[in-house]
Structures are given as structure tokens and as C-alpha cells.
Amino acid sequence: MMRLRYLLPLGIFLALAVLFVIGLQRDPRQIPSPLIGKPMPEFQLPTLSAPGENLSDSDLNGQVSVLNVFASWCVGCREEHHVVKALAATGVAPVYGLNYKDKRVDAMQWLGRLGNPYKTVAVDAQGQVGIDWGVYGVPETFIMDRHGVIRYKQIGPMSEKALHDKILPLLRKLKQEGES
Amino acid sequence: MIPELGQFAVILALMLAIVQAVVPLVGTMRGYANWSAVARPAAAGQFVFLVIAFAALAHAFLTDNFSVAYVAENSNSALPVAYKFAAIWGAHEGSLLLWVLILGGWTVAVAAFSRNLPDHMVTRVLSVMGVVSVGFLCFILFTSNPFTRLAQPPMEGRDLNPLLQDPGLVMHPPVLYMGYVGMSVAFAFALAALIGGRLDSTWARWSRPWTTVAWLFLTVGITAGSHWAYNELGWGGWWFWDPVENASLMPWLAATGLIHSLAVTEKRGSFRIWTVLLAILAFSLSLLGTFLVRSGVLTSVHAFATDPTRGLYVLGFLTIVVGGSLAIYAWRAPTIAGGNRFEFLSRETMLLGNNLFLLTICAFVLLGTLYPLVYDALGLGKISVGFPWFNVMFLLFAPPLAVVMGLGPLTRWQSDDPQALWRRVRSACLVSVLVFAAFALYHFSWAGLKVALGIGLAVWIAATTVVNLRGRVKPGTGLAGKWRILRRQSRSYYGMLVAHLGVAVFAVGIAAVSVWGIDRNVRLGPGDSADVGGYTFHFQSTKNIAGPNYEADQATVLVTRGGERVAVLYPQKRRYDASGQVMTESGVDGGLTRDLYVALGEPLGDGTWSVRLYTKPFVRWIWGGGLLMAVGGVLAISDRRYRIAAYRSRAHSAVQGRPA
Amino acid sequence: MIARLLLVAVLAFGAAWPAFAVENASRYQFDTEQQRERYWDLLSQLRCLVCQNESLADSQADLARDLRQQVYEQMHAGKSNDAIVDYLVDRYGDFVLFRPPVEPGTYLLWFGPALIFLIGLGFGIRILAQRRGTQAQLSEEDRRRAARLLNDEDGEPRQ
Numbered sequence: 001m002m003r004l005r006y007l008l009p010l011g012i013f014l015a016l017a018v019l020f021v022i023g024l025q026r027d028p029r030q031i032p033s034p035l036i037g038k039p040m041p042e043f044q045l046p047t048l049s050a051p052g053e054n055l056s057d058s059d060l061n062g063q064v065s066v067l068n069v070f071a072s073w074c075v076g077c078r079e080e081h082h083v084v085k086a087l088a089a090t091g092v093a094p095v096y097g098l099n100y101k102d103k104r105v106d107a108m109q110w111l112g113r114l115g116n117p118y119k120t121v122a123v124d125a126q127g128q129v130g131i132d133w134g135v136y137g138v139p140e141t142f143i144m145d146r147h148g149v150i151r152y153k154q155i156g157p158m159s160e161k162a163l164h165d166k167i168l169p170l171l172r173k174l175k176q177e178g179e180s
Numbered sequence: 181m182i183p184e185l186g187q188f189a190v191i192l193a194l195m196l197a198i199v200q201a202v203v204p205l206v207g208t209m210r211g212y213a214n215w216s217a218v219a220r221p222a223a224a225g226q227f228v229f230l231v232i233a234f235a236a237l238a239h240a241f242l243t244d245n246f247s248v249a250y251v252a253e254n255s256n257s258a259l260p261v262a263y264k265f266a267a268i269w270g271a272h273e274g275s276l277l278l279w280v281l282i283l284g285g286w287t288v289a290v291a292a293f294s295r296n297l298p299d300h301m302v303t304r305v306l307s308v309m310g311v312v313s314v315g316f317l318c319f320i321l322f323t324s325n326p327f328t329r330l331a332q333p334p335m336e337g338r339d340l341n342p343l344l345q346d347p348g349l350v351m352h353p354p355v356l357y358m359g360y361v362g363m364s365v366a367f368a369f370a371l372a373a374l375i376g377g378r379l380d381s382t383w384a385r386w387s388r389p390w391t392t393v394a395w396l397f398l399t400v401g402i403t404a405g406s407h408w409a410y411n412e413l414g415w416g417g418w419w420f421w422d423p424v425e426n427a428s429l430m431p432w433l434a435a436t437g438l439i440h441s442l443a444v445t446e447k448r449g450s451f452r453i454w455t456v457l458l459a460i461l462a463f464s465l466s467l468l469g470t471f472l473v474r475s476g477v478l479t480s481v482h483a484f485a486t487d488p489t490r491g492l493y494v495l496g497f498l499t500i501v502v503g504g505s506l507a508i509y510a511w512r513a514p515t516i517a518g519g520n521r522f523e524f525l526s527r528e529t530m531l532l533g534n535n536l537f538l539l540t541i542c543a544f545v546l547l548g549t550l551y552p553l554v555y556d557a558l559g560l561g562k563i564s565v566g567f568p569w570f571n572v573m574f575l576l577f578a579p580p581l582a583v584v585m586g587l588g589p590l591t592r593w594q595s596d597d598p599q600a601l602w603r604r605v606r607s608a609c610l611v612s613v614l615v616f617a618a619f620a621l622y623h624f625s626w627a628g629l630k631v632a633l634g635i636g637l638a639v640w641i642a643a644t645t646v647v648n649l650r651g652r653v654k655p656g657t658g659l660a661g662k663w664r665i666l667r668r669q670s671r672s673y674y675g676m677l678v679a680h681l682g683v684a685v686f687a688v689g690i691a692a693v694s695v696w697g698i699d700r701n702v703r704l705g706p707g708d709s710a711d712v713g714g715y716t717f718h719f720q721s722t723k724n725i726a727g728p729n730y731e732a733d734q735a736t737v738l739v740t741r742g743g744e745r746v747a748v749l750y751p752q753k754r755r756y757d758a759s760g761q762v763m764t765e766s767g768v769d770g771g772l773t774r775d776l777y778v779a780l781g782e783p784l785g786d787g788t789w790s791v792r793l794y795t796k797p798f799v800r801w802i803w804g805g806g807l808l809m810a811v812g813g814v815l816a817i818s819d820r821r822y823r824i825a826a827y828r829s830r831a832h833s834a835v836q837g838r839p840a
Numbered sequence: 841m842i843a844r845l846l847l848v849a850v851l852a853f854g855a856a857w858p859a860f861a862v863e864n865a866s867r868y869q870f871d872t873e874q875q876r877e878r879y880w881d882l883l884s885q886l887r888c889l890v891c892q893n894e895s896l897a898d899s900q901a902d903l904a905r906d907l908r909q910q911v912y913e914q915m916h917a918g919k920s921n922d923a924i925v926d927y928l929v930d931r932y933g934d935f936v937l938f939r940p941p942v943e944p945g946t947y948l949l950w951f952g953p954a955l956i957f958l959i960g961l962g963f964g965i966r967i968l969a970q971r972r973g974t975q976a977q978l979s980e981e982d983r984r985r986a987a988r989l990l991n992d993e994d995g996e997p998r999q
Contacts, residue, residue: 003514006509006510006513006514007510009457009460009461009506009509009510010503010506010507010509010510013464013502013503013506014503016550017495017498017499017503019550019553019554019557020471020475020477020491020495020553021492021495022553022557023477023553023556023557024475024476024477024488024491024492024495025488026477026553026556026557030562031562031889031932031933031935032561032562032933033933034929034930034931034932034933034934035930035931101902126906127906130906131906131907131910131931132931133931134931134932134933136889136890136903136932137890137903413898414898415897415898420893422893423893450971519971520971521971521972522971522972523972524968524972528971529968532964532967532968533964536957536960536961536964539960540953540956540957540960543953543956544952544953544956547949547952547953547956548949551940551946551948551949554948555945555946558945560945561933561934561935562933562934562935563934563935563940563945563946564887564934564935564936564937564938564940565940565949566887566937566938566939566940567938568885568938568939569938569939569940569949569950573953576953576954577953577957699880700876700877701868701876701879701880701897702868702876703868703869762900782900784868790868
């Protein structure tokens with residue numbers, strides 16, 4: 001005859017087990033961005049190809065856009081670069097690059113070797129703009145809607161699966177939003 | 181060849197563990213005596229093969245056999261020999277082998293030292309321990325094999341994590357595992373009692389020494405870990421409420437509750453349900469710790485390389501063992517419930533209070549450790565629960581525990597008179613309140629209140645200890661008479677006093693260091709100096725030195741006080757050759773009343789360094805307290821009644837004509 | 841300015857040259873000792889996001905260095921601790937704090953321990969009420985006699 005109070009420890013344990021099963025499917029190192037749903041941070045940085053010219057947030061405003069944070073010293077960026085190129089090739093949205101804490105020369109060589117999918121690349125040599133965007137590891141990719149509001153942040157290298165399942169559909173949806 | 185031998189030995193150990201788990205249990209249920217008799221030999225055989233497996237892995241390390249993947253990842257030919265041996269348990273797979281080896285050791289110990297227990301009880305205990313062995317051996321063989329070979333062995337290994345290349349840390353895992361794994365004995369005893377439907381004070385007397393030994397190891401292991409972190413991590417801290425640290429604290433708290441609960445069951449026959457539940461809880465928390473550390477579910481400095489599939493396996497194992505035992509508890513607990521009666525004011529109540537506070541602390545540690553997971557699982561995002569939260573909760577619930585610790589031993593069993601109790605504790609109460617008030621008024625700040633509380637409670641515990649002793653020797657006439665009484669007291673009585681004093685010493689340490697400790701982060705170049713807490717630290721010079729497997733920048737720091745030389749410290753910043761990892765080796769001058777601590781930060785160019793300077797008053801009392809607690813445990817298990825029991829069982833066997 | 845950039849570039853390629861990455865020396869200039877303490881105190885309360893459980897004060901990660909620089913500059917610009925913390929939380933979320941905020945999502949965390957204690961207390965009182973004995977009442981004399989018979993010399997019950 002099992003009295004309820006003797007079943008309590010078992011009940012608590014089973015609840016914990018369920019919690020752990022959920023936990024095993026999450027990555028504790030992925031930190032969601034508090035900037036989602038907020039307008040993108042203001043910035044003005046020199047471009048990679050022409051240091052005398054600038055890229056600023058107003059250039060990205062008014063259209064659905066993608067900002068990809070990368071660096072030549074970053075292994076994950078190399079891995080995802082072909083996906084970034086694929087994304088740019090679809091022409092769904094312009095892809096801007098943010099060269100994070102890198103040397104100009106190295107970045108240009110890197111892009112020269114691997115291909116340059118970016119409409120324009122901004123140079124954030126000291127990482128200050130990166131901090132404003134809440135960048136904590138490269139690569140990271142941000143998607144903004146027509147009004148310049150950040151709608152999505154991809155943490156870590158973009159996989160082809162992520163591109164097809166999440167990013168392209170989202171970009172198309174955001175473009176439709178503006179039109180209706 | 182030898183690694184394959186090791187792998188084969190693990191397989192054989194698993195076979196024997198399965199036999200050990202299943203056959204004797206069936207034997208006791210069906211009454212087949214020769215099946216039950218298999219338990220002890222199976223345990224012995226399993227242990228032999230585990231030793232062989234461990235020796236095989238050791239051989240691979242000591243001969244730099246980099247064709248074994250685990251050796252290639254965790255060792256290096258330039259590694260000093262002692263660390264090559266310690267590298268066996270430096271990462272996930274090998275540490276699991278150590279775990280299961282130690283479990284085998286405990287099992288053999290139980291098999292050997294239980295001659296005076298009824299056979300069916302021993303059989304059940306060994307069966308349960310066999311089940312745990314089976315689980316871990318399967319885990320090793322199917323997901324975490326240390327003997328896997330590399331198709332293309334590298335020329336050189338990747339080196340042992342530099343953080344682990346320290347004498348203190350070499351011993352930390354084995355000692356800690358002795359504690360974690362030792363809890364399985366109490367667990368097995370509890371399940372055996374539940375299954376058998378009989379739990380009385382004799383059962384408690386058998387369980388108690390095993391539990392105390394495991395608790396002892398856990399105490400030393402945690403203390404050693406804290407001391408190591410202080411020395412090695414360079415920020416002068418001794419506890420960070422890191423998830424893995426918490427994972428070791430929780431079983432300790434449950435085990436402390438357990439040894440007290442066992443005392444009540446042994447002496448009064450009460451608290452049977454509590455004892456059984458605490459025994460299951462202590463070991464469950466050990467297993468939970470294994471899960472948390474190896475599954476990647478939480479972020480921690482300690483975490484092993486994370487792998488969710490391993491995590492899933494451990495979770496499955498956890499569910500079977502813990503869920504199964506709690507199910508057995510739910511089914512059988514009513515048959516062992518009940519106990520002697522006691523009044524509101526009695527030692528039983530005090531011990532109940534003790535359990536309440538210990539378990540509340542255990543619960544909040546669990547809550548804080550798991551809350552980020554809960555928050556994430558609920559879809560609320562990522563949150564971090566760090567030391568500020570834990571410290572607040574600790575400050576809330578540890579002081580009442582200290583109060584009960586002082587009151588308990590002075591309260592009579594079963595029923596005490598409030599007036600009589602007050603008369604006994606009156607002086608101790610007065611002294612501790614005075615000390616508290618003195619410190620509180622002297623400092624007159626929030627921090628001052630904390631230090632006053634810590635020291636006041638320490639004085640309370642010490643004073644009640646004195647009152648206790650005085651009460652015992654009162655009947656004695658003259659010094660000689662009192663001495664005679666003191667000599668007659670049991671070791672377990674002194675064990676309790678020493679262990680409680682250990683808590684008092686510990687409390688002084690943490691209060692002093694938290695409030696009076698000073699730390700400064702300064703920029704120093706050769707010839708510069710800085711003042712900290714009355715001491716002057718003179719940064720004299722730096723030089724480049726080469727160690728066996730690292731190169732380092734070593735600074736010479738002279739510490740003076742009032743112009744008098746106090747110490748010379750040599751903090752280092754090491755860069756290990758194989759991994760390129762950078763590590764801090766702090767310069768520490770340890771003392772009974774204070775530590776002086778220097779850690780190099782980063783080079784700032786032009787020969788200057790960022791340096792952290794600390795004065796740490798009474799920090800050694802923290803670990804001194806921990807060691808005292810362990811000494812108390814040693815005294816308790818060397819108590820005459822256990823030695824008599826051993827003597828009696830040998831005599832009994834001699835009379836019966838059986839080998840002892 | 842160039843020296844700063846060079847320093848930062850060296851920072852980014854720390855492992856290569858020199859043997860150890862170099863920290864920004866100017867970050868150790870403070871006007872008062874109090875300011876210095878405030879700086880390091882604040883840093884020890886902020887989590888390094890890319891580390892396994894370290895604070896900004898202790899971590900050697902690149903991001904930690906950058907954020908230390910940020911906090912230093914803001915402090916020298918006159919910002920209060922709260923303002924600096926808000927700045928970081930706006931960009932990185934609550935995860936950057938070691939002390940979890942008290943908000944509806946964390947009520948269970950902050951009030952949970954007290955709740956657990958009260959539930960435990962309730963259980964405890966129930967056990968006490970159940971166990972209250974009506975044992976036979978002995979006189980002091982009888983009680984002492986019984987104690988002498990039942991307990992050994994240590995005052996503990998005989999085994």
C-alpha cells in the first residue's frame with residue numbers, strides 16, 4: 001500500500017530527469033541576444049576596400065539586410081564562408097561584412113583567397129562596434145528587417161541546413177512583410 | 181597488446197559484475213545457498229580484473245604508448261613521471277576506470293569486513309553494489325573506452341592539462357572518488373534493509389562506520405580541492421560555487437545528515453525512514469554529480485569534454501538506479517516506519533532540526549546549480565546564478581545550523597527540561613553573544629555584521645563543547661579523578677567534539693577572509709612596491725626560467741612589514757610547451773594567522789606587470805577546519821565498539837572453527 | 841593611437857608574439873585607490889561570456905580584455921556602476937551578471953530556498969507532533985537510577 005508521501009521523492013526525481021532530458025538538447029554556451037526586436041546599434045566604420053569611405057547603419061536601413069561578423073584568424077568563419085557566399089548568391093538580401101578585430105591586410109588576403117560575397121565590408125579593428133552588437137564570438141550573423149530592427153542572430157558558423165531551414169525563409173518573410 | 185589485455189579485463193570484470201549483481205540476489209530470494217555464496221568470490225574476481233585493467237592503462241601511460249587515443253590526448257613524453265601516472269584519471273574515460281576500480285575496492289572491503297553480518301544482508305548489499313558496477317562498466321565499454329587505439333598514432337601526445345600538473349590536484353580525484361563511491365555502501369545497506377523489510381539499530385551500527393569513512397574521504401577531498409583552487413587559479417579564492425564544486429558539496433551535506441541520522445537510529449531506533457532516504461539521497465547526489473560533470477549540461481571550469489550522448493547514457497543509468505531505489509523506498513518504507521517517541525525538546529528534535537537545515541542548504545545548492553537549466557528549458561533564455569546568490573542563501577541557512585550544532589550535544593535524549601537546558605547553555609550563550617556584539621560594534625557595517633556572526637557562532641560551538649566536557653568530568657574528584665573520566669570517554673565522543681570544533685575553526689576562517697581580506701590589482705615594474713594591509717610588497721625583478729615541460733616568467737617579490745623582512749615570493753607565469761596553455765603559479769607565504777599571496781597577471785610591456793596582491797587573514801583555518809572534521813571522523817571510526825566487534829567476530833569464527 | 845592599435849593587434853595575435861599576450865598598461869592608471877578598488881570589484885561581479893565560469897577580473901580571454909577596457913573607459917568617463925552594468929546587460933543580456941536579477945522569471949530562484957525550508961519545517965513539526973510520547977513520568981530519583989542501569993559510564997545508552 002503506497003502512501004502518497006513516500007512517492008514524493010520519486011516524483012521529484014522524475015521531474016528532474018525530464019528537466020535533464022530537455023537540458024541535454026540545449027547548449028549552455030549559446031547566449032541569446034537581447035538585441036532581437038530592437039533597432040540595430042548605430043555605427044560608422046571605414047570600409048575595407050576604400051578606407052576613406054564609411055559604412056554606417058543608415059546604409060543598411062530601409063531594406064532587409066544581413067550582417068556577417070568575421071575575421072581572417074577565425075577558423076569557424078572559414079568553415080561557413082561558402083554558405084555566406086551561397087546566401088549572397090541568392091540575391092535575397094544584401095550581405096554586409098563586419099571585419100572584427102582583424103588586420104586590414106590579412107582580411108583582404110583572406111577574401112581574395114576565398115572569395116568576397118559582401119556588398120561592403122566595414123572594419124571594426126578594435127571590436128568596439130562588435131561590443132555594441134553584443135558579439136562575443138566569431139562568426140555571428142545578424143538579420144535586420146526593413147526598419148533596421150534586428151530580427152535574428154545566428155551564433156557560430158552558419159550551416160547549409162540553417163541557411164535553408166531558417167535564414168532564407170526568414171529573409172523571404174521579412175521582405176514580404178514590408179511589401180504588404 | 182597490453183591495452184587490449186586491459187580492455188579484455190574490463191569485459192571480464194563486467195561479466196563478473198553481472199554475476200555478482202544477479203546470482204546472489206536470486207539466491208536469497210529462492211533460498212539457494214550456493215548461489216548466495218557466489219557474491220564474495222564474484223566481487224573479488226571483479227576487483228582483480230579491474231586492477232589488471234587499471235595496470236594496463238598505467239603501463240600505456242608510463243611507456244608513452246601514443247597509439248592509445250586516451251594516452252595521446254592526455255600525456256606527453258616530457259611530462260614528469262608522477263604526472264604521467266596521474267594523467268590516467270586526468271580526463272573522462274580514465275577517471276571512469278578509476279571510479280569503477282574504487283567501487284570494486286569498496287565492494288571487496290565490504291565482502292571482507294562483514295563476517296559478523298547475517299549472510300543474506302551481505303549478499304543483498306554486494307548485489308546492489310554489483311548493479312552499480314554493471315552500470316559503470318557498461319558505460320565504459322559502450323561509450324567511454326580508454327583503450328581505443330588510433331589507426332595512426334601521433335609522434336607526441338597532447339599533454340596533460342596544465343591545471344592538473346600539480347601535486348595537490350593529483351590526489352584530489354582519487355580521494356574524492358573514495359568518498360563518492362563510498363556512499364554506495366550506505367546506499368546498498370539501505371536498499372538491502374528495505375528489500376529485507378528489516379531496519380533496526382543493529383543495521384545502523386553496521387552501516388555507520390562505512391558511511392563515516394566515505395564521509396571522511398569526501399571531507400578531505402573537498403578541502404583539498406578548495407586548497408588547490410586557491411593555490412593554482414591565481415585569484416586567491418577558495419570556493420566559487422561552480423557547478424562541479426556544488427556537485428561535490430551536495431553529497432557531503434547529505435552524508436553529514438546521514439551520519440547524524442544513523443547515530444539516532446543506532447542509539448534510539450528512531451529516524452529509520454530519514455536514514456534510509458538520506459542514504460539513497462547521498463549516493464544519488466554522487467551519481468548526479470557524475471552526470472552534471474560529464475554531460476555538458478552546465479558550464480563549469482571543471483567540466484570534462486562534453487558529449488550529450490554520454491550524458492544521455494548517464495541519465496538513463498541515473499534513472500534506473502535512483503528511480504529504482506526511490507521506487508523500492510516508496511513500496512517498502514511503510515514496513516520499516518515507526519520509532520521511539522520523543523518530546524518537543526529533546527536531542528532527537530535537535531537532530532531533526534540539523535537534518536532540516538542541512539537538507540535546505542543541499543536543496544538550495546541544487547536549485548541554484550540547476551536553475552539556469554530550468555530557465556532555459558522554460559524558454560526564458562540564459563541566466564547565470566553565481567556566487568552572490570549562493571552567498572546570500574548560505575548566510576541565511578548556515579547560521580541556524582551552527583546554533584543547533586551547539587545545542588544538540590547538550591540536550592538530553594527523548595525529553596529535556598527547558599530550564600535545565602538553559603542553565604547548561606547559559607554561559608556559552610552569553611560568551612558568544614558578547615563576542616558577536618564586540619565585533620559588530622567595532623566594525624559597525626554590513627561586512628562587520630558578517631564577521632561578527634561567523635566568529636560569534638564559532639565561539640558558540642567552541643563554548644558549548646567546553647560546557648559538554650565540563651559536564652562530563654563534573655562527577656570526578658580532583659584533577660586525577662577528572663582525568664580518569666576523560667580517559668574513559670569513547671573515541672566517538674571525542675570524534676564528535678573534534679569534528680564540531682572543526683566547523684568552528686572553518687567558520688572563523690571564512691568570516692575573517694571574506695571580510696578582512698584585502699586584494700589589490702596594481703601595475704608593478706622592477707623596483708616598484710605597493711602596500712597592502714600593513715605589508716609592503718617589493719617587486720624586485722623578473723627572469724625567464726625553463727621547467728621540465730614549460731617555460732616561465734618568474735618574479736621575485738620581497739614582502740616586508742615595518743621594514744622587517746617577512747618573506748620572499750616567486751610567482752610565475754608559465755607557458756606549457758606542448759599545449760601552449762598559459763598558467764599562473766602564485767607565490768604564497770602561508771601562515772597560521774594570515775597568508776600573503778602574489779599572482780602575476782599580464783605583462784604590460786616595458787617590463788611592468790599587472791600583479792594581484794592579497795593579504796588573507798586566517799585563510800588556512802578554512803582547510804584546517806576541514807581537516808579537523810576529518811580527524812573527528814577518524815576518531816569516530818576507531819571507536820572501541822568497532823574494534824571489539826571485529827575482535828568478537830574473529831573470536832566467534834575461531835570458536836566455530838571457521839577461518840576469520 | 842597607433843601604439844594603441846599595435847597593442848590591440850598584438851593582443852589579437854597573443855599566442856604568437858611575444859610569449860604572452862600583452863594587456864593594456866594604461867588600464868592600471870587610477871586617480872585614487874578607491875577608484876581602483878571599485879574597478880576591480882565591479883569586474884569581479886561580471887561574467888566572462890566565453891569562459892567556463894570565470895569573471896571579467898580573472899579571465900584572460902580576448903573578449904574579457906575588451907570588456908575590461910570598456911568598463912575602464914566608462915568609469916573614467918564618470919559613469920556609475922549601475923550605468924556600466926546596464927550598458928553590458930543591454931548588449932549581452934542578464935547572463936553577464938553573476939547575481940541573477942530579481943524578476944518574475946527568477947522569483948522561484950530567490951524565494952525557493954525559503955519556501956523549501958518552510959515546507960521542510962512543516963514536515964518536521966508534523967513528525968514532532970506524531971512522536972510526542974506519553975511515556976511514563978519518572979521522578980528525578982528513579983530517572984537517575986534508570987540512567988545508571990541503562991547507560992554506560994559515558995552517559996550513552998549501553999549497546
